[in-house]
Amino acid sequence: MAVVNVKILAELTAAEREALLARSEADLSGFLEKVPAIIEAVRTRGDAALVEFGVNFDKAEGLTAERLKVTEAEFDEAFTLVEPEVIRAIELGISNIRSFHEEQLPEPMTLKEIRPGAFAGDRFIPISSVALYVPRGKGSFPSVTMMTGVPAVVAGVPNIAIFTPPIPGGKVDAATLVAARLAGVKTVYKAGGAQAVAAAAYGTETVRPCHKIVGPGSPWVVAAKRLLSGVIDPGLPAGPSESIIFADETVHGGLAALDLLIEAEHGPDSSAWLVTNSRRVADEALAALPGHWSRMGEQRVGFSKAVLCGSHGGILVTETLGDAYAFINDYAPEHLQLLSEKPFEHLGEITAAAEILMGPHTPVSIGNFCLGPNAVLPTSRGARTYGPLSVTDFIRRSSVGYVTAKAFPELAEAAGTLARYEGFDNHANAVSDIRKQYLKG
Template identity: 60%
Template sequence: MTISFFDLTHSTEIPANLLARTESDLSFFTEKVTPIIHEVKEKGDDALIQFARDFDGVIPQTFSIKAEESEFDAAFNNLAPELIETIKYSVENVRAFHQAQKPEEMWMKEMKPGAFAGDRHVPIDAVACYVPRGKGSFPSVLIMTAVPAVVAGVPRPVIITPPGPDGKVDDATLVAARLVGIKEVYKCGGAQGVAAVAFGTESVPKCLKIVGPGSPWVVAAKKQLAHLLDPGVPAGPSESIILTDDSANGKLAALDLLIESEHGPDSSAFLVTSSERVANEALTAIPEYWQKMPEQRASFSQTVLCGEHGGIILTKDFEHAIEFVNQYAPEHLEIHSTEPMATMTRIRNAGEILLGEHTPISLGNFVLGPNAVLPTNGAAKTAGPLSVFDYMKRISIGYVTKEGYPELAENAKRLAEYEGFSSHALAVSEVRQRIQGE
């Protein structure tokens, strides 16, 4: 297969097709999820059990929708001690990062003498964290979605995830849940899982928000149920840019280019460089790396890097490379340059920025600490990573003393009268003073 190579050295214009993503047309899924949502609303747990058989291939005729305590215990017995320690390591780092990120519960500032205003940060009552299972098992997604929920103080954080054919949850996912501090894990994925937390069933609690990546079925269900359930920012197919100048090692850049390209055939992954040497080294190295990968993951990577949404982009100069990044606004950005810190200050749009040749995307995805659920499809131009703030809401606070009131009232009355709001004006008129005087 021929790796895609885009030569932009003769112009500073960036072709629109290189900025496009593999965004799926959801019309097919939107039509299909409607009856699924209706079934869950009408039949609750019975619908979830039936869909588990139909869609997830669950073999047992009966199984508990909620993971039982004994299943958590068995997961710890089944999992290698080394993997349990690694999950603990990841949880510790992700927790430390989000604890540092958590805002103070309340702040107030004196705006004028005797007039105070501020914010309270309050956790959302119930949030569902979606952990996918279609292309494997992803305890890292549980860690990234559940840790900030617990740090934020969400009173009822729950996990929903598709069951395996045995009617059980992946062992590592259950281990991660217990280590994070989540006790409620429900075996329902896809559109039916989204519907379950939107409406609530006999087993699954109704939630106010859902976070985490999912299939087009999940995305379509979130959109249909957005009037009942805050869907958060949709996380689409994985995407990355490895940005390098002439100081980079092309083989190393190629190694990191493969990381996001193996997620699936709908991913996007580019090496963007101003160095012809780096580009050629990467072109030579990539096929060698494919031979070291399992067939399915190599196939995903080949589809991406030999298609329209991946490969190597050679730019006129490093300025041009940086401008491409800012226009693309990648989910993941990794910088290999002489001065990665200096380069970082010129990046305006990216979900995350990983600096230097010792910070591959793998570390950010699993153990570094910052959240790996990131905005995709150019959303990084206006949105950021999943954070503690996504599990909290702000409540504005105001407090005015007797001494501070007259000045504010006079100005508020003037604006109210100009805008034609008579009762607004009346509430800060002499009528108030008379009543308070009484």
């Protein structure tokens, strides 16, 4: 019988501690060997390859090239298939997500007078075409549609397309279509996995190629993004789910165990750790897990046990709070929950986490679905350099400069001096007296 991992940080060797930082997607070698054939099939055979993979991989019987793109009738039908309370929850989530992301929208252009008569600034323009990847392998994720679709629409991207694996029967999860329409996304393609990334990169007879793809996915998707990064911008690294639940002495371990299972139930390739400096909390959490599992479905129990009893999850006990902070910052988790009655006392110690949810009333569930901040987050220690998906991920920035005749002489002299020092003859000539013969006035 599998046993939940309980590890004492002080008893681990340096190599064992380093092993705890690994994620399931860290070794993509097997996928990198298989994905190129899928990419090539889509590049050369287009729609026919997407249909073949949809039938073989997703069991989407009845899928044809003519049905790869979701129709208006399918959108309409979705609203009749989804329960009203689910639609209301999607509407609430979209409202909060839109409100949050509208605050991120920059002014179209900013200019600052750097020196008298010399101006510099930024101009922001939406990316012209973006693909949103919405996974489905271990569940349906209208929440990902909300988190990717709303900021893309807020940013003003003119061509937005969702790629999501078809379900058996050749359709798309109904709640995903409801979320897409309510978010303002009109194009949805029935394609998932590496083949979807290839279709977004190269286009097919039905699919319009895109400049960028965002959204979380399986190792197949991660591998395809990596291989196609020279063709399409792969966005932030978003792979299988991961979380750290930090719990101090002020909370009950049963609550920590409850929240530990949130990301652990995503799939066997997830990562989930409870980190605490309290042996009491660890013992209470361990004791509470069987009761929590008794209230979950068999599939989700299986997924979470695979995580907590495997090499990417469990309970980690530290001697001090400082040791806990250090491990969290080294791990750089996708989701971090500061489970404490006084979470702000810990916040200042955290330097690497993509999302920080604070206090006993802010479980990852609320962050994932409806709080407002984006839940598409960097994984596999990507939080060391990336932040959450945002409006700015759908906007390209151009620098803007404007120098008047008044400001030109001073800047030209400095530019010429540096150009001559670096050995660029025409850099210097372009700001020399040669220029004056072509200027008016």
